[in-house]
Amino acid sequence: MAYAQPDEHFFIETDEPQSSTRARETAKMLARSRQETIACELSRLAGEEYLGDIMKHMRHMEDETLPDANLIDMQREIQWFMRPYLIDFLIEAHAAFALLPETLFLTVNLLDRYCSRRVVYKQHYQLVGCAALLIAAKYGDKKDRVPQIHELNNMCCGLYDAGMFTQMEMHVLNTLEWTIGHPTVDFFTQLMAAEEQDDKEVEHMAAYLCEIALYHRDFVSTKSSIMARSSLALARAILGRPEINDGDWDHTENLTLLTLSQHLNQPSPTLARKYSSSSLSKVSQKLADFMAEQAAMARLQANPQSPPAEPVSRHSDIYSTPQKGHGAAAGFDGYLTPPITPDNAYGNTAKVDSYHQLPPRCPVTPTPQSHSSSYPQHVQQYAAFVNQHGIHQQ
Template identity: 50%
Template sequence: MASPTVQANYGYCDTFFVESYEDTDGIFARAAAERERARAIAKVQQRHMAADLSRLTSEVYLNDVLDHMEVMETMPDINSIEIQTEIQWFMRPYLLDFLLEAHHAFQLLPETLFLAVNLLDRYCSKRVVYKRHYQLVGCASLLIAAKYGDRKERVPTIKELKSMCCSLYDDDMFTQMEWHVLQTLNWIIGHPTVTGFLDIALSETAADAEVQNMATYISEMALYHKDFVPVLPSVMARSSLALSRYVLGRPQVHHPEWAARYDSNVVMDLSNQLSRPSQALFRKYSSAHLSNVATTLEQFLQRQNLMQQQQQQQTASQQPYPSPAQSTLDVQQVPGAMMTPQTPQKPVYAAVPIGVLTPPETPEKDFYDNSSYNVNQNLMHRLHACSSVTSAPSHPPYQYSSYPTSYPSQ
């Protein structure tokens, strides 16, 4: 046991082998607090040094990282999706609404949704997909994307996905479809998403959270339309960022920077689709933690329409007799009709090339005529009969789900 005289001569000993006595003057307590304060200051300095080194390293290798990300962009073939016989473009908004609500229910990362849609489109461009399996492919794509880049505790389970699908599919069907998607894509999952390029573009320019949320909102809105399926994520990120700056009244970036090299045609196409977001997407981005960008965009469109009407009234007052060019109807986009997902339908093709059918159910042999690609009328009759079987189940709908289990026949 150490005496107070020994401790006074040799100072305070921070060990369990020395018995501490009552610190009447508070010397030892002040010394211990000073040491803790010095450690906290050292940790803060180390974090600042690490952040500075990381920033310097990212600036040095930024161009190499961008070049590698652009090389890794793996896009689907929209021409192969066009020749699908059962899945049509009008089904896409319903499936994306389902994936959007599932993504929100599981609180997954933003890049998980973009990766899931990319896997879905790439699979549909390589395999023949039946409409009764379209939702199953979407669930498998979301599951793969969540396992690839999301948090482990937030990855949805097969039981949860089955509940969201109203028990339309069995457990083994999810597992088999997940394996088949991976096999079809040759296990190539890594794909830089729009959010990754947005982070790089926003790191180059000082942008606030509202600009980022607006750009993400516009990018997710583009997922619903087939015209933006072949657009590269790097182009989509820069174009949506430029359009979001215009909507919010922010200054544009100078052209020497990478973030300013956007595609004007994509920006114009995106601006034409701003007034038609889906109901689920509008609700998602009307929340406060996403800066209420959906409401901001709706107000912007209302102001634009009001200004356009005023200009038309001024023009009409200056020209009492309309010219033949002005006598044609001027179709305008009404912001009030922005709650229904709309996607142009593609024409129905009478034949598809030979492909590998989608598990777990495959029709009988001789599905395609190898000589002339003409579909047998009896087989088409049986397919219509099978489609009537996949009607809405008797189970109550899931509280997050708005995806119908059957589609109207065209």
């Protein structure tokens, strides 16, 4: 039996058993789950029906909300070397509040769009980033995860007053004319990955590459759809996945892919630490291993190994000179010099025989004769010797 307690003094006995209460709660949970399933199915059907209109609107918004890097170049105080420090701060704040992935990309987009229209002092650069993070979190994230102003102020080490965050937030919204929505690269990445049926590891690697691109000026004015396609193609190549034929690539897409591949050598340690977790497939370590292999291959191609030298016999005489006769030339192993005939040996056979029996103590080099007809004869003999043995003359 169950009892109800309407006040502090009376207990009223009820006929409703406790098991029926649990059954009613279970039925409510099942009904709520069924409603969510029906809502998801209706959303999917509506998405398939209006997918063309949705993509057309996204392409239009992509062009309307694209920052201009050339206008940011005109800033007097903030420079591009300051950008990595601010992006590191935003990534740490984004991870601390456990915000959605698209919130980070929307934050950087709001930051760059504001810097394309307003002059920003370097002491306010971090404040603009915090205001952009606050706006992006309110726009697309859960309410309980939106950072509070005092939390952002603590992360900035109390550099700004609490009222400055609210003032900068309103100034950013007025500058952008309250146009906050932007099709982020995360949206296009998920859409393309689902269409090509890529696994989670490829998606994590593509997200890692897209966040690496946030640090560099080269990708500030790059469309999200182009960045998503380039990062997915590069992620498949890094992980050894088969190449997917997803249509022709224009010049801008090829240039983006090439430029992105040139910025993978030294990613930010903060970003690499973020993607070193098992929940993100440890893609930062896999990218580091891939880049190390590429560097080793490049060094091997730049400095190819020379073939091993042929061993030289220790007993060979490098100063030996081939003499007349067939037996002397057969065992020759050394520098080649033209065979010569000793002076005054034409008419004396004994001297010739004694000359062949006693090898010279010093290397013999050809000596021109006094008459003009003997030098061409030595040259002809040397040429015939070289041709006979097939020796390449240097």
